[in-house]
Amino acid sequence: MAGGEEDMEIEVEKTKDTGDDSSGSIKGKPSESKTSGYELPWVEKYRPLKLHDIVGNTETISRLEVFAKEGNVPNVIIAGPPGTGKTTSILCLARALLGPSFRDAVMELNASNDRGIDVVRNKIKMFAQQKVTLPKGRHKIIILDEADSMTDGAQQALRRTMEIYSKTTRFALACNASDKIIEPIQSRCAVLRYSKLSDKQVLDRLLTVCEKENVSYSDDGLEAVVFTAQGDMRQGINNLQSTFQGFGHVNSENVFKVCDEPHPLHVKNMLDHCVNGNIDEAYKIMHSLWKLGYSPEDIITIVFRVCKTHNMPEYLKLEYIKEIGYTHMRIAEGVESLLQMSGLLAKLCKKSAVPATGQ
Ligand SMILES: Nc1ncnc2c1ncn2[C@@H]1O[C@H](COP(=O)(O)OP(=O)(O)O)[C@@H](O)[C@H]1O
Numbered sequence: 001m002a003g004g005e006e007d008m009e010i011e012v013e014k015t016k017d018t019g020d021d022s023s024g025s026i027k028g029k030p031s032e033s034k035t036s037g038y039e040l041p042w043v044e045k046y047r048p049l050k051l052h053d054i055v056g057n058t059e060t061i062s063r064l065e066v067f068a069k070e071g072n073v074p075n076v077i078i079a080g081p082p083g084t085g086k087t088t089s090i091l092c093l094a095r096a097l098l099g100p101s102f103r104d105a106v107m108e109l110n111a112s113n114d115r116g117i118d119v120v121r122n123k124i125k126m127f128a129q130q131k132v133t134l135p136k137g138r139h140k141i142i143i144l145d146e147a148d149s150m151t152d153g154a155q156q157a158l159r160r161t162m163e164i165y166s167k168t169t170r171f172a173l174a175c176n177a178s179d180k181i182i183e184p185i186q187s188r189c190a191v192l193r194y195s196k197l198s199d200k201q202v203l204d205r206l207l208t209v210c211e212k213e214n215v216s217y218s219d220d221g222l223e224a225v226v227f228t229a230q231g232d233m234r235q236g237i238n239n240l241q242s243t244f245q246g247f248g249h250v251n252s253e254n255v256f257k258v259c260d261e262p263h264p265l266h267v268k269n270m271l272d273h274c275v276n277g278n279i280d281e282a283y284k285i286m287h288s289l290w291k292l293g294y295s296p297e298d299i300i301t302i303v304f305r306v307c308k309t310h311n312m313p314e315y316l317k318l319e320y321i322k323e324i325g326y327t328h329m330r331i332a333e334g335v336e337s338l339l340q341m342s343g344l345l346a347k348l349c350k351k352s353a354v355p356a357t358g359q
């Protein structure tokens with residue numbers, strides 16, 4: 001038991017070390033990493049170091065900036081969808097608060113660490129009891145990333161710990177769903193909510209990365225990356241990097257190849273055919289997508305995303321979305337045949353053939 005925990009400690013230290021070093025050297029010599037043939041993932045390379053570099057969620061982040069300035073941090077929970085900067089914000093906050101003591105005064109535990117009840121009892125307590133000299137009014141910080149994957153038992157063990165060491169230690173939790181955090185912990189924390197980033201925010205950031213990395217891109221390529229990212233910056237930057245490194249040029253064709261998603265342009269054409277009541281042509285596209293090996297789940301997701309922004313009469317769009325929803329439900333229940341997908345097309349075609357039926 002004790003041995004295992006020691007191992008973990010070393011591991012955590014190591015990753016911190018390499019993280020710091022590499023980001024330092026990359027900053028100094030951006031071109032070297034390329035010539036050596038080894039690339040740091042861009043998500044890490046461009047992880048913001050200061051709170052004000054974080055894109056989006058401005059109101060919540062300005063609250064964090066106030067905490068950082070005044071040094072008076074409550075325990076916090078940051079909840080929100082993936083890739084919106086939750087972990088980054090907590091790290092930035094800790095860095096802003098603790099400066100050079102960051103290394104000694106921060107303990108980070110994420111879902112890949114063991115976080116059972118014993119860890120809460122021993123490891124977290126031990127860290128909370130350790131003496132670290134910090135500037136006046138500053139606290140040690142325990143980061144519990146992906147806290148929604150902690151068991152209820154471990155969370156229960158945490159509630160008292162949080163109070164006992166409140167003089168010296170603050171907790172920062174990040175999670176996707178705040179309802180997975182037990183009520184008693186929520187009531188001890190300030191809960192901050194992040195929402196998905198807008199397409200523009202993702203696009204702006206991608207443009208910055210493209211410029212720094214000399215990425216050759218076309219506008220429709222970046223548009224495609226934004227489309228696949230769906231407000232998730234991590235996904236966006238990763239897709240940009242995979243496309244660029246795989247193909248050398250970012251255009252929409254390459255992006256959808258890398259991301260393995262049906263091309264929205266095909267789906268768009270398919271919907272157009274449905275709107276015109278042309279089932280044969282619509283079916284041809286569906287069949288070709290099917291032949292390419294996309295799963296019904298993949299296809300229906302894109303059909304929905306495209307339909308949402310498709311240029312068509314409002315009442316028809318509502319009907320379409322309803323039908324797409326039903327088909328998605330059937331797929332989720334396990335009926336994953338091409339026949340189902342064709343059935344959807346048939347229904348969509350019928351809707352536009354007789355717009356007023358059923359009203
Ligand atoms: N709001 C943001 N502004 C700038 N970069 C971001 C933002 N959100 C995510 N990223 C990028 O995505 C990566 C992962 O972000 P992270 O904070 O770990 O997301 P999560 O919300 O899932 O914890 C970061 O390294 C950064 O490159």
Ligand SMILES: [Mg+2]
Pocket residue numbers: 086087088145146174
């Ligand atoms: Mg995270």
